[in-house]
Each structure stands twice: as C-alpha cells, then as structure tokens.
Amino acid sequence: MVNSTLVTTLYVNPVTGNDTNAGSRLSPFKSLTRALKENKTPAIIQLASGTYSKASGEVFPLVVPAGVTVVGNEATKGTGIAISGSGEYQSPSFGVQNITLLLLGDASLVGVTVTNPIAKGTGVWIESAAPNVANNTFSNCGREGIFTTGTAKPAILDNLFVQNAASGLMMARNSKGEVLRNVFQKNPLGIAVSDFAAPLIANNKLSDNRSAIALSRDARPVLRNNLIAKNTQGGLLVNGNAVPDLGSNQDAAGNIFQGNGEFDLQNATSVQLVSAGNQLNPTLVKGQVEFIAAIEDNPRQISVGTSFADLIGHWAAAFVEALISKGAISGFPDGTFGPDAPINRAQYAAILTKTFQLPSSNKLNKFPDVKPDFWAASAISSAAESGFISGFPDGTFRPGQNLTKVQAVVSIVNGLKLSGGNPNLLTVYRDRAQIPSYATNAVAVATQKLLIVNYPQTDLLEPLRDITRAEVAVLIYQALVASSKEKAIASTYIVSPDVDVPSFSDLTGHWAEAFIRRLASMNLTHGFADGKYQPDKPMTRAQYAALIAVAFNPTPKRLAPDFTDVPKNFWAYEAIQIAASGGFVSGFSDRTFRPDQNVQRLQVIVSLVNGLALPAANSNTALTYTDSNAIPDYARKAVVTATQQKIVVNYPDPQQLAPTREATRAEVAAMVYQALVAIERTPNINSRYIVSTVSN
Secondary structure, three states: OOOOOOOEEEEEOOOOOOOOOOOOOOOOEOOHHHHHOOOOOOEEEEEOOEEEOHHHOOOOOEEEOOOEEEEOOOOOOOOOEEEEOOEEEEEOOOEEEEEEEEEOOOOEEEOOEEEOOOOOEEEEEEEOOOOEEEOOEEEOOOOEEEEEEOOOOOEEEOOEEEOOOOEEEEEOOOOOOEEEOOEEEOOOEEEEEOOOOOOEEEOOEEEOOOEEEEEOOOOOOEEEOOEEEOOOOEEEEEOOOOOOEEOEOOEOOOOEEEOOOOEEEEEOOOOOEEEEOOEOOHHHEEOOEEEEOOOOOOOOOOOOOOOOHHHOOOOOHHHHHHHHHOOOOOOOOOOOOOOOOEOEHHHHHHHHHHHOOOOOOOOOOOOOOOOOOOOOHHHHHHHHHOOOOOOOOOOOOOOOOEOEHHHHHHHHHHHOOOOOOOHHHHHHOOOHHHOOHHHHHHHHHHHHOOOOEOOOOOOOOOOOOEOEHHHHHHHHHHHHHHOOOOOOOOOOOEOOOOOOOOOOOOOOOOOOHHHHHHHHHOOOOOOOOOOOOOOOOEOEHHHHHHHHHHHHOOOOOOOOOOOOOOOOOOOOHHHHHHHHHOOOOOOOOOOOOOOOOEOEHHHHHHHHHHHHOOOOOOOOOOOOOOOHHHOOHHHHHHHHHHHHOOOOEOOOOOOOOOOOOEOEHHHHHHHHHHHHHHOOOOOOOOOOOEOOOOOO
C-alpha cells in the first residue's frame, strides 16, 4: 500500500520564535516542547541555532513520538544547536530515570547536541523502540549519552559521544539494533553492553576513553571493523557470561586494537573467546582467547586472509592482496611480503608499469646510471616516458635510492594527469609545513581524490619519510579507485578531506549542506563571487553538463552532436560535448541543446542512470512516491533504478518525487553525490532525504 500522507514541517527558533506563532518558516515556534504538542505525524521539526533549555521554555523530558523527526544541523553534528535539560521518566524496565529526551517508535533525532547536566542524567532514553539517532553530539551528560533498554532496536549512526560522566552508550535488557560509524572519546567507558543485549557494533572509533567497550552478564554483541585505540586502561573488557562475536574462520571481524594502556582484550569470563581477523597486540591479551585464521572470500575487508605471514592482521593487507591478485606486486622467495620495508625507485617503476600497463619503451639509455641490461631498465624508461617519474638535475635516475612518500604522491598525480587540488585541504595535516613547495599542489590533488592513506594517524603525512611497500600498494590502489578501475576498500586510514572549502555563507543548517560541502571539498562544485552557494536556485542545463563533466569525466560512447545554439566560444561548450558524448545528456529534435533552460529533477535522474549505465531495474516494480503517476512511462525504469541505487534525494518529503519540477542546485548536488556513492567513488552521507526503497 502506498503511503500518501504528506509530511508536515514545523520550525522552531529559541531566539526569534514565539509559541503563539504558527510554526512556519517565517513564523517559528520558540520551543521544541510546543512543536511536539502539534501531534502531527509524519512530521519534521526543524530547529534553528540556539539553546533549548528550561530557560527557553522547554519542559523535560521531551518526548518525540513515532513518525516525528527532530532536525538540527547534520553536517556539523549539532554544533550550536543544544538541547540541555532533565526530567523524570518512569521506565518500565529501570524505574525512575532523569532523562533529556525519550524517543518512541520510529522517531528520529538528527543534527543536535544533547546534554543532561544533572548527576546520573541520561541524554536520550530508548525503551523498546526503533528510532534513528544520527549525526548528533552527546556531551557532558551526568551518566551516559544514550541508554537503550527493553526490546529496543535503534539505528545509532555517525554520532559523537564525548566527555560523558559514565559512558557514551549503554545498551541493556534485550536491546539489539545497529551502532555504526560513531566516535567515542574521553568517556570513562565508550560503550557498555549488558543483560541479553546483542547489537551490531561496527566501524566505530573509540579512542582516549578510560576503557573502550565493556560487556557484562549475558551480552552478545557483534563487533566488526572498529578502531579501538589509545584508551588509557584498555580496549575490550568481557565479564560475566558475555560472549562477543569477534569473527570466525569464514568471517574476519576486522577490529583494530592499538596503543591501549593495560589491555587490548581482557576476557574475565571462564569461557574461551574466539578471535578471527582482528589486529591485536598479543602481549595485551588477557584471559582465554583462541586466535584462528579467517578465510575471507571478499578481499575488500579491513582484515583479510593472506598467504604472507607478515600480512596477517596488517592494516594494509586488503590493499596489498588486491594488487597481488592483479599481478602488479609480489612477495619475496622466503614467503614474506615485507610490508613495512622501504621500496627503491627501480622497484617502484616496475610496479607502476605492471599496474597501469604502461607502453614499452625502446629508449633504454635515457639515464646514464641505468644500464640497458639492468633488470628494471625497460620499466624505468616506460614510467619516465609516461610522466610518472623523472630523473635528477644531474641526469641520473638513482634506481637503488629509496622513494619518499611525497615523491610517490607527486609521481601518481603527474602520471595520471590529475588536477584540481585546493591548497586549503592541506590543513588536515598537522605536519603540512614539511611538504616541499614543489609538491603542495600534487598533495592537495591526491588528498582531494582520496589517494592519501596515513597509518596510524591520518593527520600525520610524514612526506619526507621513506615510503613502505605497503604504503605504495595502498597509494596505487587508491589511484585505481579514483580512475574507476577498482572498487573502494574500506579503511579508517583513508584521509577524507572533510574541510569546509570554500565556506559558503548560505549553507549552514541547509538540508543539503553535507552533500554540497563534500563535493566542494573535492573541487567538483563551486559557489558564487559573493561567497554564497545559492542552494535553492534552479540549475541550468549548461551548469548541469559542467558538473557532470568534472564529476564523472565520462569516456566517450558516441559522437556529440553539434548543437545549433551552443557556439564553440560558449563557456560550457566543452563540458556539454563531454557530457553528451558520455551519454549523460542529449539535445532536442530541432538540434538545440537549450543551455540556459533549467534542468528538471526527472531529467537529472534519467541522465545519471543512463550516463553511468547502471543495471536496469524492473519497470513494473511498485514505487512508493505519492506522485508516481506523474512519472512518464519512458522514465519509470530509470526512476526505479535510481531509487534502488539510492540516487534519488527528495526534500522535504522523501515520498514526493516532483519529477517535472525544476531541480535546484542543492538537489542536483545531492543526487550527483549519491551517484558517486553508487559507483563507489565516495563514502556514504547519512541523510533521511535519500530514498532507499521502491515498494512497501
């Protein structure tokens, strides 16, 4: 059954609002308490910057009913949008509690900062509900940031838990659900799991806590691909009858423990635990733990099966194995790979030649110190002629000299002719002053293209250090990903330039802020001279073609027609030719392109599906859009495909496609970004406006 209920949007501003207002954008309420009394579902409550407290009229605890989404600023995880207060709640499973918010049913809380300032106070309480809690900050709560109990099945995604008095997250009774991609820092305890709770805890970062994770009673969590580092006491503590899932011989867990104080893993139970595919320091493992090898079918995991003894549990194992499978790199006769050994310039040239299949060269006497019979002479000449490497001012190549990190980065950027780096991106490196001036642009480009992978600290580039064999493998593999020749491998050490470059003055709190800023940080979209992005302004067909050309740089599939209304001196002529020859755009029957005509939402969707040649969906698949009858028959299959690929982004109502409406700059940016996600070029962004299902 199609849901035809429209979503009500209410606005709250603690500074300029009034609770006697209508709750509209121009006439907002003052308090969240007042907005929650509207009793309209489904509903979105949009919070403006400010503090929501007893002083501003809030009555705690705030109860968010099913079907209601409370929204602040997702892109900043609620910075400047603070909900602070406490009230009594009678929990069916734990008695009287002091809490800030109670989430019921499928309620959502996104983009706010939550603080419960009283002793033993909880930020968010979830009792036998399945809410979505994403992109928030939970700080300075008197006990924990979130408490789940009963049969709760929440989705706790991409939040920051910092400096709470007892723990960041507590999961008790029969709680399940998913805890994904959160950051836990400077809490006495990052995550506590007790009773019969059995959540999935994956891809989180737990650092600088006293202890990262503690299990008690009969807890049964599943732990996957978490980074548990630099916790002063320890990593994972297992008490009572708890039995965590730490992997099996068919399923590598991929958790990374490093730099913890007294223990990485302490099993205080009487039952032996099994660990498969985790990176642990054996001297920091206490209690009964059996380590078994993981046979991993999927090479794109953090920890993978490997034939090299010195790659087991290594942070770069997945990347190395991927290149080995391509025949681009190999190990040593003694059965080792030597991932942490340096690599010399000759060895590097050989890897480049194999990986990128560089054409052979007949000029084997290019460098005086590389004799024609030298084992790597042909590879060195090929790499040099292709622009990947060069010699020194004295004409020599120095094949036995070790390669530095910055030399490798410059080599890849030059060889692949990558461009578009923004120097402001270098602020992500705290040792950026060590980057030689000749290399700053290349490092910026490589950062922007997600080529840089720094272990163990992503903000430490160490440009002048000798690069290791593992680091070379990772750099080259990321270059293949950037060239759309390989699929992305998940790693916590990939430097993601999530920097506000540029800082648009009209994006703060905008629903598409995260999409636009990420595209801008990749130098794929730009604002205007006045410092604004104008996200709600329509986008022309010429502007759309320009974005397509730079975002996808498609390979020509056909000859681009010579549009009669696009002269060669038109600013977007080349971009239109690229987008047209790549199959993303086409003209009209009168041979015009109409570059100044605004592009429609449906045109964007069809363009992305066709241009990327995404696998076709069944055109008879039911669509849940309330206006699906407005979708022309010719476009239905493309809409279904785009929806299944999570490319469609609808604001403010995810169920309303509005196919014939002119697409705004924000909507185009969001859908182009999602298309990049679909082809595994960029990481996911969490947004409730991304449509993820096509039928009920």
